Amino acid sequence: MITEHDLGLPGEHPSPSQGGPPHTDPAALDLRGLVKTFGSKRAVGGLDLRVPAGRLFGLVGPNGAGKTTTLSMATGLLRPDAGRALVLGHDVWSDPPAAKALMGVLPDGLRLFDRLSGRELLRYVGRLRGVSEDDIEVRSTELLAALGLTDDAGQLVVDYSAGMTKKIGLACALIHAPRLLILDEPFEAVDPVSGEGIRGILRNYVRSGGTVVLSSHVMELVESLCDSLAVVAGGQVLAAGTLDEVRAGSSLQQRFLELVGGPALQAQRTSGSEALSWLR
Ligand SMILES: Nc1ncnc2c1ncn2[C@@H]1O[C@H](COP(=O)(O)OP(=O)(O)OP(=O)(O)O)[C@@H](O)[C@H]1O
Numbered sequence: 001m002i003t004e005h006d007l008g009l010p011g012e013h014p015s016p017s018q019g020g021p022p023h024t025d026p027a028a029l030d031l032r033g034l035v036k037t038f039g040s041k042r043a044v045g046g047l048d049l050r051v052p053a054g055r056l057f058g059l060v061g062p063n064g065a066g067k068t069t070t071l072s073m074a075t076g077l078l079r080p081d082a083g084r085a086l087v088l089g090h091d092v093w094s095d096p097p098a099a100k101a102l103m104g105v106l107p108d109g110l111r112l113f114d115r116l117s118g119r120e121l122l123r124y125v126g127r128l129r130g131v132s133e134d135d136i137e138v139r140s141t142e143l144l145a146a147l148g149l150t151d152d153a154g155q156l157v158v159d160y161s162a163g164m165t166k167k168i169g170l171a172c173a174l175i176h177a178p179r180l181l182i183l184d185e186p187f188e189a190v191d192p193v194s195g196e197g198i199r200g201i202l203r204n205y206v207r208s209g210g211t212v213v214l215s216s217h218v219m220e221l222v223e224s225l226c227d228s229l230a231v232v233a234g235g236q237v238l239a240a241g242t243l244d245e246v247r248a249g250s251s252l253q254q255r256f257l258e259l260v261g262g263p264a265l266q267a268q269r270t271s272g273s274e275a276l277s278w279l280r
Contacts, residue, residue, distance in 0.1 A: 026053075026086065026088050026089030027050045027051055027052050027053065027086070027088075028051050028052065028053040028054075028055070028087070028088055028179070028180045028211035028213075029049070029050075029051040029057075029074060029085070029086070029087060029180060029182070029211070029213055030049075030050050030051075030084075030085070030086040030087075030089075031047055031048060031049040031050075031070065031073075031074055031083070031084075031085050031086075032048055032083055032084045032085075032086075033046050033047070033048060033082060033083035033084070034046070034047045034048075034070060034073050034074075034080050034082070034083035034084075034085065035047075035080060035081045035082040035083055036066075036069050036073060036078065036080055036081055036235075037081055042235055043066045043069040043235055044066040044069050044070050044073070044080075044235040045066075045234070045235040045236055046082075046083070046235075046236070047066070047070055047083070047232070047235060047236060047237060048237065049070075049230055049237055049240060051211060051213055051228070052211075053088070053179075053209070053211050054206060054209060054210075054211060055206070055211055055212070055213075055226075055227055055228045056202060056203070056206045056211075056212045056214075056225060056226045056227050056228070057211070057212060057213045057214070057226060057227075057228045057229060057230070058214060058215070058216060058222035058225070058226035058228070058229035058230075059071070059213060059214065059215040059216075059229065059230055059232060060215070060216060060217070060219065060222055060229060060230070060231055060232070060252075060256060061215075061231060061232035061233050061260065062233055062260050062261075063217075065232045065233045065234065065235070065260070066232055066234070066235035066236075067184070067215045067232055068108045068184055068215070069235075070232065070235075071107070071108075071182055071184050071213070071215060072107065072108075073085055073092075074087075074092065074182060074213075075092065075100075075103065075105045075107065075182050076092045076093065076096050076099065076100055077105075077107060079093065080093070085099075086099070087099040087100075087102050087103050087180055088102050088179060088180065090102065101129075101176075101178075102178055102179045102180055103178050103179070103180040103181070103182055104172075104173035104174055104175075104176065104178035104180070104181045104182070105173055105181075105182050105183075106166075106169050106170050106172075106173045106181075106182070106183040106184060106186055107184055108184040108185060110165070110166075110169045112157050112165070112168070112169060112172070113157070114156065114157040114158035114160075114165075115156060115157075115158060116156070116157060117153065117154050117155055117156055117157065118144065118149055118152060118153045118154075118155065118157055118160070118164075118168045118171075119140055119144065119153040119154065121157055121168060121172065122136065122139075122140040122143065122144070122168075122171055122172060122175055123136055123140065125172045125175055125176075126139070126140070126175045126176065129175060129176035130176070131175060131176050136175065139174075139175055139177075140153075140171075140175070143171040143174060143175065144171065146197055146200075146201055147167040147168075147170065147171055147194060147197060147198070147201075148167070148193065148194050148197060149164065149167055149168060149171070152164060161189075162188075162189040163189040163190045163191055163194065166186065166188060166189055166190055167190065167194060167198075170183070170186055170198065174201070174205075178210070179209075179210060179211065180210070180211045180212075180213070181202070181205065181210060181211070181212045181213070181214075182213045182214075183212065183213070183214040183215070184214075184215050185214075185215055185216060185217075186198060186214050186216075187216065187218065187221060199225055202214075202225070203225075214226070219251075219252045219253040219256055220252075220253075222252060223243065223247075223251070223252045226243060227242060227243060228240075228241060228242050228243065228246075229241075229243060229246055229252075230246075231246065231255075231256060231259050231260065233259070233260040238259045238260065239255075239259055
């Protein structure tokens with residue numbers, strides 16, 4: 001099992017305060033007024049979100065809410081039309097090397113160098129991230145074991161299943177022991193046993209000083225894993241805070257439906273008896 005010590009956490013990277021920081025106590029992730037428009041569609045409309053360090057933070061919202069667009073802008077994959085994204089005080093768009101060195105990213109629809117085997121891919125990403133050969137060897141072996149990929153380490157990634165691809169993508173995001181992990185749907189297509197392994201890795205990572213921001217549609221998962229979250233819909237944050245603050249005495253599922261499900265649920269109830277009658 002991989003441990004925080006094996007991942008070199010915390011403090012492998014210089015603290016932002018050593019390099020002339022814009023803030024004395026920066027948030028792990030600070031999104032300020034992010035805007036993104038595709039044609040006439042405003043996917044993200046002035047989104048503000050602050051994730052303090054040491055949180056296991058969930059980002060939830062209905063399909064098309066703007067989660068992936070937000071995370072893409074936060075990780076330097078998609079340039080915002082307006083606004084800023086800061087990682088531990090470093091601006092992702094004006095100082096990308098500093099910000100990107102501090103984060104590990106599992107993007108949506110990850111494109112990997114899939115003509116490499118799992119182990120080769122980890123070696124490649126580790127070298128790109130400046131990890132020593134010895135550390136790459138140790139960390140790869142432990143990550144592959146922790147994610148149940150040891151037996152498939154020599155297989156080409158192109159031949160991996162969807163869940164295996166997700167897991168090797170997660171291993172790539174972890175290999176340089178980042179301070180912040182940003183994971184778009186990390187449990188999608190992952191089997192329950194591997195899912196439990198990933199939960200353990202993320203909990204240990206946060207316990208040792210790391211910060212996780214993950215998106216998910218599964219309320220039970222967010223409720224049992226995350227300590228804080230934001231509910232996003234229509235490219236805006238509708239609610240954010242600790243789990244208890246956002247739930248406000250209900251289950252997260254119920255609160256989510258109240259916050260974002262109103263109009264859709266109402267329409268469903270109104271037309272409920274007639275809807276899809278041809279299907280019966
Ligand atoms: N490249 C693009 N071109 C045009 N529209 C886009 C593009 N990317 C996203 N959108 C639109 O922006 C909105 C937000 O999409 P986004 O993928 O961020 O949502 P999401 O919350 O991640 O959704 P899901 O939960 O379904 O993955 C949607 O209306 C989507 O159609």
